[in-house]
Amino acid sequence: MKFYKALIITLAVSYLLTSCFEDNDDNIIQASEINDFVWKGMNTFYLYKENVSNLANDRFTSDAEYADYLNDFSSPEQLFESLIYERQTFDRFSWITDNYFENEALLNGRTLTNGMQFTIMRRSDTDPVRYGIVLYVLPGSSADIQGLKRGDIFYAVNGSDLYYNSPSDNNYSLFDSVTYSIDLGTYNTNGTPELDDDSVTSLGESVSLTKEDFTENPIHVNKVLDVGGKKIGYLMYTGFNGSSSELNNVFATFKSAGVTELVLDLRYNSGGFNSKAILMSSLITGQFTGDVLIKKYFNNELQTIFEDQDPDFLIDKFINNEDGMSLNSLNLNKVYALTTVWSASASELVINCLKPYIDVIQIGTNTSGKYQGSFTLYDSPDFTKDGVNPNHTYAIQPLIFKYANIDDKTDFFDGLEPDIFLGETRTNLGILGDENEPLLAEAIGNITGTGKFINQKGQNTIESDNLEPINSIKGKLIDDRKIPKHITNRLIFE
Structure with a gap:
């Protein structure tokens, strides 16, 4: 049968989630309330619904079975991710947020940023050493005030050389701080098209950057x-x-x-x-x-x-x-x-x-x-x-x-x-x-x-x-x- 649910707030102790979430008033709410919203939204709208068996309209035969399913997940994020169809191929872009105010700001171009738009680059497939290159700078931002410009090279953050071994083994979290410094350098190809003999040489100069609430003009x-x-x-x-x-x-x-x-x-x-x-x-x-x-x-x-x-x-x-x-x-x-x-x-x-x-x-x-x-x-x-x-x-x-x-x-x-x-x-x-x-x-x-x-x-x-x-x-x-x-x-x- 088609099983569309009203909001489930489980009353029986056996159905309560052990983990809870706090709202903006520090009141404890049951995670199942959020999980119910996540599942209903995905069941109703998700583009790849037909490819995810747990989103089928007849997946559950009773409210109790549905509640048990929701309560198996430790967080709304875990539930959401379990409903994504082939994250690395078909759906690389769906996301969940615990703060829709921040999400709305982000979508409208307002972010906490220092204005340095950059990418991380490698010298070769085998070398874990990384460096950054500035792609563009937001006018009026911290990066702009500090004089950074497109093409500037940096190789370290807060004095630590950048490296990348895998998605879980790198030090890119250095960029998460509200304020951090970058060490500038120059890129040298050594006159060859190969990357293995390339190098980044320090300029002996560092720049301190501070993030602020900033709206980018596109x-x-x-x-x-x-x-x-x-x-x-x-x-x-x-x-x-x-x-x-x-x-x-x-x-x-x-x-x-x-x-x-x-x-x-x-x-x-x-x-x-x-x-x-x-x-x-x-x-x-x-x-x-x-x-x-x-x-x-x-x-x-x-x-x-x-x-x-x-x-x-x-x-x-x-x-x-x-x-x-x-x-x-x-x-x-x-x-x-x-x-x-x-x-x-x-x-x-x-x-x-x-x-x-x-x-x-x-x-x-x-x-x-x-x-x-x-x-x-x-x-x-x-x-x-x-x-x-x-x-x-x-x-x-x-x-x-x-x-x-x-x-x-x-x-x-x-x-x-x-x-x-x-x-x-x-x-x-x-x-x-x-x-x-x-x-x-x-x-x-x-x-x-x-x-x-x-x-x-x-x-x-x-x-x-x-x-x-x-x-x-x-x-x-x-x-x-x-x-x-x-x-x-x-x-x-x-």
Whole structure:
């Protein structure tokens, strides 16, 4: 039988969890209350529900069996992780949080950070010694005030040399402190393409960095370049969040300057809100208003209900205004996208979903390969924040849909492959927005017809142990619409 549960608060002593959790008022609550929310949310919405036997609607035959199952887990995190389908392959991105206030801040670009966006690099596969390289610095942050810049090298934190042997054997936790110092160095290739003879030499200089509550403006660099008679707009966009009006104003500047070519730099953009991806796609174009941009696919049960009751929820269309704000669209038929393995989710959505409509010339390396999206689910009757359970601040961010373009292209697990492969090199990162920065220079050369492309795929391209810049959120696409109440009501009470 189909077993949809009301909130279970176990009364019998045999059903009580031995471990408890505290809310913000230091009141003890039973973990089963949170576990019940976690299971119900995953059972209702999880994209890979059909692949997880413990999420089957007929998994439990009684409330007692269900309560026993919940109470076998020592924490909500353990339960959540047990319900993830193939963490290393299919679902690398679902997460749970014990503080949805922090989660909301994170999704909106507000974090505790010192502003140094960096990655950890290795010299070879066998050498455990590591060093860091600064990818970019947030304006106005501690790192900016201390004078750090893109391309700076550091090899130690608080005087300890960085090392990495395995995910559980490294000293990356040194970065967790609110304040820490880094020792700067220079990178030397010794004139060879091999890594084994490379070295980092100390500069004898250290920099102290302090984290603060900081909101990043995702419009990191924007400028108009006049090259070879071409008006080229350049926008480095680091996250699909922030102000829609500010982004619209950037495109107004491009439009008034007569921009006819656009380079969209997404190399460090790991995603963000679905609505901002729609906005970006519509600003680049403008001639496709009302046409389908995105198609979404949920788990089988949800998909059937949406198709029956609310099919419009399964698609997103190009727009020409947002909340009454007219868009300064460029009406382009071509865009250049700069990408790396850190370009994920909403970044990939823009590239993939624009391709059926205009030429998208991708320059860089393969993207991350995240074609799924999530909603924030709260412990409330309809999983929205309205009427949220006041006893705790847990929320879950599971993958609940995958997206495709109008031609149904999806499931690009290995990422989107560039038209022109050009890896960032550790010895020549360049200045973001500068005409001579390698990736931008390649785009400009392609635009003006003067490009002399050299495939830089090789040992000196940037690699990292965790394949993501430190201080970033792993690939995310957050659908910021609410699921209609008539849909959740049908799911919960059916």
